[in-house]
Amino acid sequence: MDPMDDQPRANDVTSPASDREAGFAVGADFRRFSQKDDIFCRSFWDPEVRSDRSDMFYETYRTPKMKWRSVDGFTQRDYALRNASWHVTDIFAELREDADRREGFLDPYTVMREGPGSELPVASPETMAREVKRSARVLGADLVGITGYDERWMYTHAYSRETETEKPQEIPRGLDNVVVIAQSMDKGLLRTAPSALSGAATGATYSRDTIVLLAIAQYITNLGYRAVASMNDSALVIPLAIKAGLGEYGRHGLLITREFGPRVRIGKVFTDMPLAHDRPVRFGVREVCDVCRACTDGCPAKAIAGGEPSTLMHNRSNIQGIRKWTTDAEKCFRFWANQNTDCSICVRVCPYNRDFSEWWSRAWRWLAGTRLRRLALWLDRVGGRGKRLRPSLWWDAAG
């Protein structure tokens, strides 16, 4: 017998008990988020966010020919690599642009091959969950967890680039389970953040994310169930990832995983296949972030709050009615726009940004999960981890 069997199961992921287990503090004034208020959407329709600098920011992703800056880390080779890393993601994002779709970012991926029309009988949700996870991993997923559909995290509306307004959310009803994956980002590139070069870690991971999500959805489709692959579109993915047991929520507003710390990109597949759910994990992140200010201090845009979790909304890009650490997306994005690439300083300086295949990093993680967490943070600081590497040194490194 599974010793878990007599414990309350978190099958209703929307229940207060499930929220408590995940550390969610959702208030009575909670309101679902519309993707239109996402900072990237606002950088198109909202004059408070859109500027010549933000237009230029996007232009650097499309146009290889210009010399954008002559600072180390922002030269032609840096942008050449960054934009190449985005290439496959871009292809899929643009494949149905004629239909006002930007798949993976504003719209879920279109199912390209239909299933067999009848469902494979499922032995049990536990067996199917195990098989889906095993399959996801050989298809290239680094981390996989499963949770239930939760309307609260679904965008009320999607966003149309063409009309610059809201359009209907299109994830069909009845897809009651969500397979959440996290893909690790290259640690070496991120050492050079902020730089166009470090942006290659973002793009390369999205590209892997894309192909793995498409493959997992196709696998489920081939078994006769419905499955929709989704990356940044359709829903807030961090609450789903936390409930699916992939990690804890960090002060910088990012998911912190046991295996890669905050160095991940997340995607999901909605499906009606019966699948057992995972439970949230705790390994000390909440308590560490309570006393750590590495990201707050490291952020040049001062976008990351240093105080307690709160329900404060900096602006319309924050979600209403959840007590949590909340970043200021306007300040964050303005910094991106000003430097012509994305920024991952908060990832670089986070004490959980380690290579956990090393025993000392695992020992550090263990220590950080004990009452000696302040010692762990002190060791992290004196150890010098998290310092920026000059981008030209990344290029010079042998092999």
Added chain:
Amino acid sequence: MDPMDDQPRANDVTSPASDREAGFAVGADFRRFSQKDDIFCRSFWDPEVRSDRSDMFYETYRTPKMKWRSVDGFTQRDYALRNASWHVTDIFAELREDADRREGFLDPYTVMREGPGSELPVASPETMAREVKRSARVLGADLVGITGYDERWMYTHAYSRETETEKPQEIPRGLDNVVVIAQSMDKGLLRTAPSALSGAATGATYSRDTIVLLAIAQYITNLGYRAVASMNDSALVIPLAIKAGLGEYGRHGLLITREFGPRVRIGKVFTDMPLAHDRPVRFGVREVCDVCRACTDGCPAKAIAGGEPSTLMHNRSNIQGIRKWTTDAEKCFRFWANQNTDCSICVRVCPYNRDFSEWWSRAWRWLAGTRLRRLALWLDRVGGRGKRLRPSLWWDAAG
């Protein structure tokens, strides 16, 4: 000073000295190969190869609905996973089907985004080679080597599915360098070969191959040079991989790498960027294959010769005028067609099919490179490595 500097450089990859270094025995009667004679092309136009079974073989890749067989490893979940693993590769292969193109298999990938129109000045071919390799690796390449363009390995013609005849080879002239990559295949899946399940290792690796090749070509394009990404189309890739230093040629006709043994898929990017070339590597494969018959004995189709390297041509799918170990592609493919999936038994049983992150595998590789290679092979046999795992056990394995 580099101690290699006073040795003869293999800059002319077509020279007899370069061939000798790579272990190539190319005769005066050598003739270039036309892709039309490739066994997969023949399975469409050549009644000697095409059959109801081969048509059915291809059908299993496209149609998820039918129960193809009820044998373990060939059930719906196995085909569901195999076909999902091919999904992204298929999307790219079919993207320009209207133009009679099957990119990655019969035609090189179309360049989708143009470069800046002027070339980044190159410090030296050595520097550029280092930067391209470093970039390729963060874009997802497992192994990268560089060699020169060699007309001998280019297909005389490409093959048109639409007309079932030859069509012109389209790699433009002047792309004098070739970046060759190898992607590792999942070892666990291959333990179940032959099975539809183990075919997922093939598809998943092609999918990774595809996105990495596209990204590398785009990186070079973004620097202002010409670059064409190519997978199984346009040229024989094994001779290119050997000259690029990725591994040695094995008795089964596959590349054997130091890092993953024969467990790789290979792709290439043709470019005019000035790049220093790598040199072939030797680590004892030739001598091991001389005395080993694991693949010959393991092949149920008896497609792998047990004798000395020869110039024997089993049929028109062999290349003329090279003394080498030569497999019988007709027998090999007939076995694939009969079992409704690809076969990787020769990969599974190859003594180099090991996980070289384990110290004992590295020790074994070292031993196999010495005069004690027969002892190494004996240890391999008594150790039981290479036995088939029942596919249902793969599914049952935890996590």
